[in-house]
Amino acid sequence: MNLSIKPIKLKQQSVIPGFGLTMGITILYITLLILIPVAMVFVNSSTLGLKSFWEIAASPRVLASLRVSFGTAFLAASINAVFGLLMAWVLERYSFPGKKLIDGLIDLPFALPTAVAGISLTTLYAPNGWLGRLFEPLGIKISYTPLGITVALIFISFPFVIRTVQPVLHSFDTEVEEAAACLGASRFQTFRKIIIPELLPALITGFALSFARALGEYGSVVFISGNMPMKTEITPLLIRTKLEQYDYSGGTAVAAIMLIISFAMLLVINLFQWWAGNRHKMR
Template sequence: MSATVPLNRTPRVIPGFGLTLGFTLFYLSLIFLLPVASLLLFTVSMSWHDFVAAVTHPQVLASYRLSLLASLAGAGINLLFGALVAWVLVRYQFPGKRLLDALVDLPFALPTAVAGIALVTLYAKSGWIGQYLEPFGIKIAYSQLGVIMALTYIGLPFVVRTVQPVLADLEAELEEASASLGASRFTTLRRVILPSLLPALLTGFALAFARAIGEYGSVVFISGNMPYRTEITPLLIVAKAEQFDYHGAAAIGTVMLLSAFVLLLLINGLQAWASRRA
């Protein structure tokens, strides 16, 4: 006699909710929770005075400011131009489209150190592009502008790949109906397209920002690593560890972890609000 599935149960491909949930929790704990917990416990072993002194040093505060502002600037640039790239890839057919679509994923595959060297080759004073910017007083390599350039480069795919499928599923008939009712292009963009894309745009912004806040390899080559000017926080953490100041590195890392968590929590709240509104 063949086994029958009870009517009140839905057959599942992977049986056993308890088993799969346990494996999920074990995997997340091993990969994420344990490293974070060990960092926090190591930081807690410091005295409050030492912790405050480590995280409020003027050099550390300057690195906070540069890392956060440059990451926000890079994510903001990608929010605008990444959405534009996604629009072109979805709405238009042109020669070389597949090549352009593949190039978007290049920052995923290219080692960050190679990306940093490539950016220096382009934007240094004697670089292919930098030599033409130097007469106008525009300095990209070994400046804060170079840091933003590197963070923009590594964050672009996150916005494009987040917005692209949502834009592909957006029905063109809605835009045609808006135009037939007399709405201008700007009104159609503001009232029809943007509300549908807003959750994806915020998700792409959050992913690009989270990727930029912890970036090290590409920035270390193009920034020049000048204290108080172009020194990012991940580089400062590495420098502390190389000097065997593990408590200082852990304290700075804890501040960056908490700051990134709060910012991502705010962005996720905005994303939830945008989804409900859409």
């Protein structure tokens, strides 16, 4: 007669409450802060009807504002992705005087009021400003142009790429680079085939955060853009203009259009991030 003794499994105690309670709190939190406010945008805009909604979406002023908002936000995020990676590399791989000061200054746009940033940048890049007067003889105008909007968006969103790439660089084992060098790989080959695949998911995350932050910016852009319809008017300003004119349905319709496009673009970015992460793990 064989008697098998089953091991006694002790229930592991969790520091926080169980799955059911924490999942319920999570869903409630997301519902109250995200789902209900977003749903109200579509509920208010639904009163217009499909025909009126499409007329607003296809109006030249709305299309022009969407081009300015999405174009400048995408350009600013792309520039931040390149230079953010460079700055994160310098801060993690090199030691130099003033390193901690520079690392602390990177977070300044998080704490600085956007209105202060907008006024400062407008004064700096105006035709009679310290930097604007240098570009004026070259025929380059920064303030009150899409270029000025891009500069403001770069300023307020550049910390995101740096702060997402830094932890990955910090945890990256430098012995892998040394092994690649011993096997005859050049610095460029090591960077392209070993470092970049490791950093790509974090870099895409930083790009997405920078793009989302720039897309919703209002305070700094409203000063440096000049707010000229069909030229430098951003979509958030157009929404506010409609609300000030008591056109609540029109304002929420423009907000719904911007929300749909933003969600679609962020979904594509997240899918690309997922693909890049899985592709790197399969290697």
